[in-house]
Amino acid sequence: MTTLQDLEQRIDRLEKMTEDLIKKVARLNVEHFYLSQRVTALEQGYEYPTMKTSS
Numbered sequence: 001m002t003t004l005q006d007l008e009q010r011i012d013r014l015e016k017m018t019e020d021l022i023k024k025v026a027r028l029n030v031e032h033f034y035l036s037q038r039v040t041a042l043e044q045g046y047e048y049p050t051m052k053t054s055s
Contacts, residue, residue: 041047
């Protein structure tokens with residue numbers, strides 16, 4: 001039988017996973033925006049600086 005403490009721990013883990021996913025999606029949104037701006041600039045003949053990414 002699952003105890004209340006087990007359920008609270010599971011909820012805490014799910015909340016942490018959700019926060020991590022939100023951060024990853026936000027980072028990907030920024031990268032996507034940057035790349036779309038770069039493509040637009042390159043299509044119009046402008047140079048666009050490369051983005052420094054941290055791995």
